[in-house]
Amino acid sequence: MTAIELRGVTKRFPTADGGTYTALKDLDLTVAEGEFCAVVGPTGCGKSTTLTLVSGLEQPSAGQVLVDDLPVTGIDPCTGFVFQQDAVFPWKSVLDNVSAGPVFRGIGKTDARVQARDWLRRVGLTGFEDRYPHQLSGGMRKRVALAQTLINHPKVLLMDEPFSALDVQTRSIMSTELLSLWDQTRPAVVFVTHDLEEAIALADKVVVLTAGPGTVKAEFAIDLPRPRVVQEIRFDHRFVALYERIWEALRSEVEQAYARSTAVTVAA
Amino acid sequence: MSGRRPWTPRRRFILGLRIGVLVLWLGSWELAARTKLLDPFFFGQPSTVWSQIVTWVTQGTSQGSLGEQIFVTMEEAVIGFLIGVLAGVVAGIALGRSRLLADVLAPYIKVMNSIPRIVLGSLFLVAFGLGLTSKVLLVIVLVFFGVFFNAFQGTREVDRNLMANARLLGASRWQLTTQVVLPSAFTWILASLHVSFGFAIIGAIVGEFLGAEKGLGMLIKTAQGNFNQSGVLACMVLMAAVALLAEFLITRLEKRLLRWRPAQAGEADLASL
Numbered sequence: 123m124t125a126i127e128l129r130g131v132t133k134r135f136p137t138a139d140g141g142t143y144t145a146l147k148d149l150d151l152t153v154a155e156g157e158f159c160a161v162v163g164p165t166g167c168g169k170s171t172t173l174t175l176v177s178g179l180e181q182p183s184a185g186q187v188l189v190d191d192l193p194v195t196g197i198d199p200c201t202g203f204v205f206q207q208d209a210v211f212p213w214k215s216v217l218d219n220v221s222a223g224p225v226f227r228g229i230g231k232t233d234a235r236v237q238a239r240d241w242l243r244r245v246g247l248t249g250f251e252d253r254y255p256h257q258l259s260g261g262m263r264k265r266v267a268l269a270q271t272l273i274n275h276p277k278v279l280l281m282d283e284p285f286s287a288l289d290v291q292t293r294s295i296m297s298t299e300l301l302s303l304w305d306q307t308r309p310a311v312v313f314v315t316h317d318l319e320e321a322i323a324l325a326d327k328v329v330v331l332t333a334g335p336g337t338v339k340a341e342f343a344i345d346l347p348r349p350r351v352v353q354e355i356r357f358d359h360r361f362v363a364l365y366e367r368i369w370e371a372l373r374s375e376v377e378q379a380y381a382r383s384t385a386v387t388v389a390a
Numbered sequence: 391m392s393g394r395r396p397w398t399p400r401r402r403f404i405l406g407l408r409i410g411v412l413v414l415w416l417g418s419w420e421l422a423a424r425t426k427l428l429d430p431f432f433f434g435q436p437s438t439v440w441s442q443i444v445t446w447v448t449q450g451t452s453q454g455s456l457g458e459q460i461f462v463t464m465e466e467a468v469i470g471f472l473i474g475v476l477a478g479v480v481a482g483i484a485l486g487r488s489r490l491l492a493d494v495l496a497p498y499i500k501v502m503n504s505i506p507r508i509v510l511g512s513l514f515l516v517a518f519g520l521g522l523t524s525k526v527l528l529v530i531v532l533v534f535f536g537v538f539f540n541a542f543q544g545t546r547e548v549d550r551n552l553m554a555n556a557r558l559l560g561a562s563r564w565q566l567t568t569q570v571v572l573p574s575a576f577t578w579i580l581a582s583l584h585v586s587f588g589f590a591i592i593g594a595i596v597g598e599f600l601g602a603e604k605g606l607g608m609l610i611k612t613a614q615g616n617f618n619q620s621g622v623l624a625c626m627v628l629m630a631a632v633a634l635l636a637e638f639l640i641t642r643l644e645k646r647l648l649r650w651r652p653a654q655a656g657e658a659d660l661a662s663l
Contacts, residue, residue, distance in 0.1 A: 211570065212650055222559055226560035
C-alpha cells in the first residue's frame with residue numbers, strides 16, 4: 123500500500139519582482155505505508171516545499187499529491203509535521219503543549235492530559251510537565267514537539283530538518299530515539315535533511331533531489347538491519363558503501379547549487 | 391524587578407541619591423518661594439500644597455469629601471479603560487485576522503485616529519450631560535486606538551510556524567484565534583496598557599474639566615478659578631499617586647500573564663524603578 127504519492131508535481135511561487143520561482147518540477151515520489159523515506163538535496167532544492175505540499179499547507183501548481191490514494195485538498199488530521207524551528211507554543215506548559223492536539227480535536231482536557239503524560243513518559247520528559255518551553259534545552263523542546271505530533275497517531279509523519287538546530291551528540295541521540303518512537307506507531311515518514319549520514323542512518327529509502335528546481339535524481343534502498351543505533355551505525359561497512367554510492371549522486375547537485383549561490387553573490 | 395533584591399551597597403547608594411534629588415528639588419523650590427525669588431502666587435509652594443492636601447483630607451473639599459472626588463474620577467477612568475481595552479482588543483484581533491475587514495475599514499480608522507479625539511468630549515457633554523456617561527465615553531475613545539493598533543499589529547506578527555503547527559495539530563479557526571493569536575498578541579497588548587491607562591486618567595480629568603459636578607478635574611477647575619495654584623498642584627500630586635498605583639497593578643498583571651516568557655536582558659531598568 124502506498125501512503126504518500128506525488129505524481130508529476132510542480133510548484134511555482136510568485137517572486138517579489140513579479141516573476142515566478144519554480145521550486146519543484148515534475149517530481150515523482152512514492153512512500154509505502156510504514157516506510158521511512160529520507161529526502162536529501164542541496165540547499166534550496168525544494169525539499170521543504172515537498173513537505174508543505176504533502177501536509178496540505180500549500181497546493182501544487184501542477185500534478186497530484188495523494189495521501190492514502192486520495193488527493194490532498196487541505197490540512198489532513200492524519201498528518202503530523204515536525205518543524206525545523208521551534209514551533210511549540212511558548213505560552214503553554216509542556217503538558218499543555220503535548221495535549222494541544224487532542225484538545226483541538228475535541229477530546230476532553232482530562233483525557234488529553236492522561237494521553238499527554240503517557241507521551242511525555244515515552245519521550246523521557248516525565249517531571250517536566252509544568253515547565254515552559256524556554257526553560258528547556260533545545261533537545262528537550264524537540265522531544266516536546268515529537269510528543270505533540272505523535273500523540274495524534276499520524277499515519278503520515280513529515281519532518282523538516284527537525285534536528286538541524288541541535289548539537290551533533292544530541293542529534294544522534296535524538297535520531298535513535300526517533301527510530302524507537304517511530305517503531306511504536308509506524309507512520310509513513312518523509313524526513314527532509316541535507317545531512318546524508320543522518321538520512322542513511324534513519325531511512326528505508328533515500329531520495330536524492332536535484333539542485334533547484336527540484337526533481338528526483340535517484341532513489342536508494344537502505345537495507346541496513348533494524349533496530350539501528352544511530353551513534354554507531356556509521357562504522358558499519360555497509361553504511362560506508364551506501365554513503366559512497368549516494369554521495370556520488372548527490373555531489374554534482376551540491377556543487378551545482380553551491381556554484382549558483384556564489385555566482386549570485388558575485389553578480390549582486 | 392523581583393521584589394526581594396538584596397540590599398547591596400550600590401542599591402543603598404542609589405536610593406540615597408534619589409532621596410537627595412527629591413530633597414534638593416522640593417527644598418530649593420520651597421526656599422525660592424519663601425525668599426520671593428519665585429512668586430508662590432503663580433508657582434505654588436511645596437508646604438502650601440501639602441497643607442492644601444491636609445485640609446482636603448481633614449475638612450473635605452468644596453464639592454464634598456476628597457475620597458469621593460478621587461472615587462468619581464477613578465470610576466470614570468477605570469470603567470472607560472476596561473471597555474476601551476476590551477473593544478480595542480476585539481477590534482484589533484478581528485481586523486488582524488480578517489483581511490477583508492481590515493481593507494474595508496482601514497481608511498475610516500486612519501481618519502478617526504488622526505482627528506484630535508479630545509474634542510469629542512464637548513460633544514459627549516452636550517449629548518449625555520454632566521454625569522458619568524460623557525466621561526466614560528471620552529475615556530473609551532482615548533483608550534481604544536492605542537490598544538487597537540497594538541492588538542492589530544500583534545495579530546499580524548504571530549509566528550507563521552506556530553500558526554501552521556496549530557492548524558496541523560487540528561485547531562479550528564476559533565481555536566487558532568483564542569489559543570495562538572491572542573496569547574501571542576498579548577505581549578503587544580499589555581505593552582499598550584501602560585500608556586492607555588495614562589490616557590484614561592487624562593480623559594476623565596479633561597471630561598470633568600469640560601463640565602461636571604464632582605471629581606478631581608472639577609476640583610482643579612475650581613482651584614484654577616480661585617487662583618489657588620497650590621490646589622491645582624495638590625490635585626496633580628494626588629493623581630500621580632493614583633497613577634503610580636495603577637501602573638504597579640498593570641505591571642503585576644503583565645508579569646502574571648507573561649510568566650511563560652524568558653526573563654529578558656535589559657528588560658527595562660526603567661520599569662523596575
